[in-house]
Structures are given as structure tokens and as C-alpha cells.
Amino acid sequence: MTIPAVFFIDLLTIIGLFVIISMSLNLEFGYAGVPNFGKLLAVAGGAFFVGAVPGRLMMFIFNPSGGLDFVLNNIEAVTMLNQVIASDPSASIIYLLLSLVGAGIAGGVLGYVASYPAIRLRGDYLAITLLAMAEILRVVGDNWPELIGGSMGVRIPDPFRWVGGESRALAAAVTILAVAAVVFVYLELVLRSPLGRALRAMRDDELSAEVYGKDVVRLRTKTLIVGCAIAAIGGALYSFLTASVSARDFNRVTHTFWPWVMVIVGGAGNNVGALVGAGIFVTLRKIITFYKSYFEPFVPFDVVWLEYLLLGLALIVVLLYRPEGLVPEKPTKTLIRKDIQEIAERVRTEASSG
Amino acid sequence: MALSLPLIRDAIIFASLLTMLSTGLTLTYMTTKVPNFAHGDFATMSIYLNLALVHLLGLSPYLGVVPSFFFSGLIALVLYIAVLRPLLNRGANYVILMIATIAYDMILISIINIIADYLNRVYKILTRLFQLKGFDLEFIEQPMIFIVAPVMSILIISLLYFFLNKTKFGIAMRAAIENPSLAEVIGININLTYAFSWFISGGLAGIAGALLPLYMTCNPDIGVRLLISVFAASIVGGLTNIYGAFLGGLVIGLAETLGTGYLSIMIGPWIVPYRPVIPLGLMLLTLLFAPRGLTGIDWRKLLRRELRA
Numbered sequence: 001m002t003i004p005a006v007f008f009i010d011l012l013t014i015i016g017l018f019v020i021i022s023m024s025l026n027l028e029f030g031y032a033g034v035p036n037f038g039k040l041l042a043v044a045g046g047a048f049f050v051g052a053v054p055g056r057l058m059m060f061i062f063n064p065s066g067g068l069d070f071v072l073n074n075i076e077a078v079t080m081l082n083q084v085i086a087s088d089p090s091a092s093i094i095y096l097l098l099s100l101v102g103a104g105i106a107g108g109v110l111g112y113v114a115s116y117p118a119i120r121l122r123g124d125y126l127a128i129t130l131l132a133m134a135e136i137l138r139v140v141g142d143n144w145p146e147l148i149g150g151s152m153g154v155r156i157p158d159p160f161r162w163v164g165g166e167s168r169a170l171a172a173a174v175t176i177l178a179v180a181a182v183v184f185v186y187l188e189l190v191l192r193s194p195l196g197r198a199l200r201a202m203r204d205d206e207l208s209a210e211v212y213g214k215d216v217v218r219l220r221t222k223t224l225i226v227g228c229a230i231a232a233i234g235g236a237l238y239s240f241l242t243a244s245v246s247a248r249d250f251n252r253v254t255h256t257f258w259p260w261v262m263v264i265v266g267g268a269g270n271n272v273g274a275l276v277g278a279g280i281f282v283t284l285r286k287i288i289t290f291y292k293s294y295f296e297p298f299v300p301f302d303v304v305w306l307e308y309l310l311l312g313l314a315l316i317v318v319l320l321y322r323p324e325g326l327v328p329e330k331p332t333k334t335l336i337r338k339d340i341q342e343i344a345e346r347v348r349t350e351a352s353s354g
Numbered sequence: 355m356a357l358s359l360p361l362i363r364d365a366i367i368f369a370s371l372l373t374m375l376s377t378g379l380t381l382t383y384m385t386t387k388v389p390n391f392a393h394g395d396f397a398t399m400s401i402y403l404n405l406a407l408v409h410l411l412g413l414s415p416y417l418g419v420v421p422s423f424f425f426s427g428l429i430a431l432v433l434y435i436a437v438l439r440p441l442l443n444r445g446a447n448y449v450i451l452m453i454a455t456i457a458y459d460m461i462l463i464s465i466i467n468i469i470a471d472y473l474n475r476v477y478k479i480l481t482r483l484f485q486l487k488g489f490d491l492e493f494i495e496q497p498m499i500f501i502v503a504p505v506m507s508i509l510i511i512s513l514l515y516f517f518l519n520k521t522k523f524g525i526a527m528r529a530a531i532e533n534p535s536l537a538e539v540i541g542i543n544i545n546l547t548y549a550f551s552w553f554i555s556g557g558l559a560g561i562a563g564a565l566l567p568l569y570m571t572c573n574p575d576i577g578v579r580l581l582i583s584v585f586a587a588s589i590v591g592g593l594t595n596i597y598g599a600f601l602g603g604l605v606i607g608l609a610e611t612l613g614t615g616y617l618s619i620m621i622g623p624w625i626v627p628y629r630p631v632i633p634l635g636l637m638l639l640t641l642l643f644a645p646r647g648l649t650g651i652d653w654r655k656l657l658r659r660e661l662r663a
Contacts, residue, residue: 132586132634
């Protein structure tokens with residue numbers, strides 16, 4: 001493959017990953033107004049799940065007597081499992097899909113458990129709790145070697161290995177973009193459903209949503225479970241892309257702050273905004289990384305901090321001068337007046353005849 | 355098991371420093387009604403200011419407390435005046451304000467790292483995982499910080515009590531907290547009182563920041579690690595009462611240090627990295643059973659119910 005092709009496939013892959021994560025945040029914050037400052041929790045949770053569970057299960061299936069420990073003899077174990085699934089595409093695909101489902105469930109459970117203590121309180125308590133929980137999960141992943149190898153991390157069986165060679169990156173990209181597309185369609189459907197309208201009613205005015213009989217706590221819980229499940233699938237996909245999991249890869253800046261910048265700058269409340277935001281920022285970051293080495297010798301500090309500075313400033317500028325983002329949320333389409341009158345008429349005649 | 359002196363000393367120092375951070379956080383929460391996610395970085399900025407002062411000018415770290423107070427105070431004031439006030443004037447809700455503080459947090463983190471890199475590369479100062487314990491003085495065979503931190507902490511809360519109850523401006527601030535529109539009607543400049551609360555909040559974080567390297571190993575990301583303890587302290591205290599925040603700071607600081615110390619002796623040193631679980635756990639217990647914190651519980655009523663039963 002040529003270098004530009006490799007570059008574009010890589011770019012699309014990363015955009016796809018961040019689209020998944022920022023759309024999940026869009027569901028939570030954009031639709032429902034739940035300030036999830038612990039996006040890292042679900043992303044890392046999904047990744048930790050695929051680092052800890054599927055490999056062990058496969059060792060149990062393919063090597064029940066072997067005495068190889070998945071973490072302690074990680075390299076031998078993963079090499080063996082890779083040999084088993086590399087020759088068998090269907091096993092690879094089943095492994096990939098089941099792991100993603102598992103990661104989604106793990107993310108949903110994490111979202112439910114982590115938000116439970118503060119779900120009934122004002123959103124800021126929830127934000128603080130989720131942020132703290134995310135940091136703790138990272139500490140656990142980093143310090144508990146039995147889980148995912150601690151600070152060393154673990155390698156995991158590679159579900160794209162059967163594709164082989166150069167096409168592996170393409171297969172990973174296609175998978176990630178396909179998941180992103182499914183999530184996009186699903187969230188668009190949610191947006192147009194009664195649930196989506198209830199979520200936005202809750203976001204705009206919690207009290208009036210409650211007055212109309214909506215259980216706000218239940219809605220918030222549901223939103224967080226689904227949002228965290230989607231983000232966990234994003235985290236799992238990232239691990240499959242690199243075929244390894246390490247707690248050191250997950251941090252507050254990349255997995256909480258970035259998605260927030262993408263959602264707010266792109267435009268909260270609509271998925272196209274999340275798409276645009278993720279596209280812009282991942283591309284920008286790629287370009288910065290690409291040209292970084294050129295002005296590295298001229299400044300007495302690491303250029304990466306300049307990037308953080310720009311992101312922070314960009315977010316504040318958008319909040320101050322264009323709070324609706326680049327792609328503003330569209331008002332909900334309602335039926336035209338004639339249709340509503342027709343329905344009212346029909347109901348009235350039915351009522352009088354019946 | 356006997357209490358070891360170094361452990362108690364560590365606990366008292368940490369609890370004292372934590373009270374300075376948690377009272378500041380609670381003060382701005384009371385005025386502006388936004389949890390400030392950049393609060394840890396106010397302290398970190400002063401850690402590096404003090405580091406530079408100690409190494410470049412040869413000052414004692416204790417003298418750095420004064421410039422640190424003003425430096426971090428100004429950083430907090432910038433957040434309020436340049437970002438939060440325009441957002442408040444436009445009627446932004448608290449979620450937007452929280453995001454703005456997170457964005458400011460990101461900006462400060464990058465500035466802190468740039469400063470750390472700069473000091474390291476140009477002046478060859480150790481700026482990551484460093485301490486200033488070597489610059490501390492000695493007082494009756496104990497490090498001076500063991501005396502200074504608690505005295506400072508008590509002094510600060512006393513001064514805050516005096517300010518909020520005995521001065522005209524402090525009373526005006528309490529009025530602005532309790533009922534902003536009514537306070538405005540009787541001629542209190544709410545913006546001024548709020549801005550002042552941010553300055554004080556940042557300043558207190560600055561004092562804590564100046565003293566922190568005398569006690570523990572510091573790194574540019576220390577603000578985030580402290581933030582969990584600070585939020586836990588404020589929430590345990592009740593988030594709407596600065597004396598509660600003081601109390602919460604003591605509870606969390608002592609529990610965190612003593613708890614980690616004891617558990618590491620009893621279970622094993624592998625428990626040490628899980629230290630932030632203690633403040634988180636106490637915070638979650640508070641949220642579940644007494645979401646309004648220690649000062650929000652009606653103790654008298656609780657006692658009466660207990661006596662009757």
C-alpha cells in the first residue's frame with residue numbers, strides 16, 4: 001500500500017473510534033443533559049474487559065490443561081491463541097463480536113454502578129462522582145497486575161489476524177467504521193423516538209418532564225447505561241486495533257476531555273455535530289503530530305502541551321461565542337397543522353360513535 | 355498497634371493542607387454554584403511558582419506563600435472574569451460552567467507542563483517528581499511544616515470566620531450567597547463579591563500549593579490527584595458551608611493518610627496506590643446516606659430520635 005493510503009486508513013480508523021465515543025457522550029449530554037465527566041470510565045472499562053476476559057475464556061476452551069496463565073505467560077498464550085484463530089475466520093469474527101457484546105455489557109454495568117450513588121442528585125454531584133470513579137478505575141488497571149498486566153499491559157488475541165499482512169489495517173478500519181455507522185443509525189432512531197423526545201424534555205426542563213409523568217432518575221440511568229455501553233465498545237475496538245490493552249493508554253485528556261471538545265465544538269444534541277467535531281479534531285491532531293518535529297527544536301518545551309492549550313482555548317471560545325456549536329441542533333419536526341386537525345377530528349368522531 | 359509519629363505527622367499536615375483547598379472550593383461553589391474542576395491546578399501553579407522562587411532566587415519556601423497567594427488568586431480571578439461571568443450573564447446553566455472550568459483546567463495543565471519543561475531544560479531544575487523537603491527548617495527536631503500547616507489552616511478558617519461575620523463586605527458576601535436578587539436590590543455589588551470569592555479561593559489553593567512540596571512528591575498532574583480528595587472533603591462537609599468544608603478536609607485528610615498507612619502495615623504495601631479509594635468511598639457513603647454532608651444533618655433531631663428509641 002502507498003503511504004497516503006496508509007495515512008488515510010489510519011486517520012479514518014481514529015476518527016471512527018472518536019465518533020463512537022463522542023456520539024455516546026452526545027446521547028448523554030446532547031440529548032439528555034447528563035454531564036458525564038467520566039467518559040474515560042466506560043472507554044477504559046470496555047478495553048479492560050477485552051484485556052481480561054475473552055483471552056482467559058479462550059485459554060479455557062483451547063488449552064484447558066495447558067497451565068499457561070493468560071497474564072503471566074502472556075506472550076506464549078497469545079501466540080498460541082493467535083495461531084488457533086488466524087486460520088479460522090469464523091472463529092475470529094465470533095471472538096470479535098462476542099467480545100464487543102461483552103464489553104458493551106461491562107460498560108453498561110460500570111455506568112450503572114458508578115452513577116448509582118449520585119443519580120438522584122443534581123448533575124454536578126454526578127459529574128464529580130463519575131470523574132472520580134474513572135480515575136480510580138485507571139489506578140486499579142495500573143496497579144492490579146492480575147487484571148490486565150498492570151503497568152506492563154497485556155497483549156490480546158488479534159481478531160483481524162486472519163486477514164493478514166497489509167490488509168489488516170483495512171479490515172480494522174472497516175469494522176470500526178461499520179460499528180460507528182450502526183451506532184449513528186441507532187442514535188438517530190432514538191432521537192426520533194418517544195424516548196428521545198422525553199430525554200430532550202428532561203434536558204430542557206427537568207421539572208416539567210417530571211410533571212408530565214416522566215421518571216427522570218430512570219431516564220438518566222437508562223441514558224448512562226446505554227451511553228457507557230457504546231463508549232465501552234469504542235474502548236474495546238481501540239484495544240483490538242492495537243491488539244493490546246494497557247491502563248497507561250487511557251487518560252482523562254484523551255478519553256474524557258477530547259470527546260467533550262468534539263461534542264461541544266461540533267454541536268451538542270445532533271449526531272452530525274459529533275461526527276464533524278471528531279473529524280476536525282482528529283485531523284487537526286494528525287497534522288500537528290505530523291509537523292511537530294519541524295518546530296520542536298525552536299521551543300524549550302514539549303509541543304504536545306501547546307496542543308492541549310489550543311484545545312482548551314478552542315472549547316472556551318466556542319462556549320463563549322458560539323454555544324450551539326458548528327452544526328446547531330435542529331428543532332424537532334412535528335406534524336403539520338392539517339394532519340393534527342385530522343387526527344383530532346377522527347378521535348372526536350370515534351369518541352362520539354363509540 | 356501503636357500509632358507511629360511520622361504517620362500522625364503526615365496525616366495532620368495533609369489534613370491541614372486539604373482544608374485550605376476544600377474551603378476555597380466550597381466558597382466558589384456557594385457563590386457561583388459551580389464545582390470548579392480547575393481547583394487542583396490553582397495549587398499546582400503555585401507549586402511551580404514556589405519551586406522557581408526557591409531555586410532561582412534562593413528564597414525560603416515559606417516566603418513563597420505570599421506571592422503564591424496572589425498568583426493563584428489572580429489565576430482564579432481570570433477564570434471568573436474572563437470565562438464564567440460572561441457565561442453567567444448569558445444565562446448559561448451549571449453544566450456549561452462546569453465544562454468551562456474543565457477547559458480552563460486543560461489550559462492550566464498545559465501551561466504547568468510548559469513551565470515544568472522550561473525550568474527543566476533552561477535552568478536544569480528537577481521539575482517532575484520532586485520535593486522541597488530539603489529546604490524545610492527544623493523546629494524541636496520536627497520539620498517546620500508540621501507546625502506551619504496546622505497553624506496556617508486554623509488561622510485561615512478563623513480569618514474567614516472573622517471576614518464573613520464581622521466585616522461589612524463579608525456580610526454582604528453572605529447576603530449575595532443567600533439571596534442574590536435581594537442583595538442586589540439593597541445595593542450590594544454581587545459581581546464584586548463573587549469575584550472576591552474566586553480570588554480568595556484561588557489564593558487559599560495557592561497557599562496550599564506553596565506548602566505542598568515540603569510535604570509530598572509533586573508532579574504536574576498532582577492537581578488531578580488532589581482533586582478527588584478535595585471534592586470528597588467538600589462533599590463530606592456539605593458543599594454549602596465553609597466550616598463544613600474545613601471539617602470535611604480534616605476527616606478526609608486524616609482518614610486518607612491514616613487509613614493508607616494502617617492498611618499498608620496490616621495488609622501489605624501493595625495497597626498504597628489505591629489511596630484515592632478512601633476519599634472516594636467516604637464521598638460515596640456521604641452521597642448515599644447524607645447527601646447534604648456533615649453540616650446538612652440535623653444532629654439535634656437525630657439525637658432526640660435516638661434518645662426516644
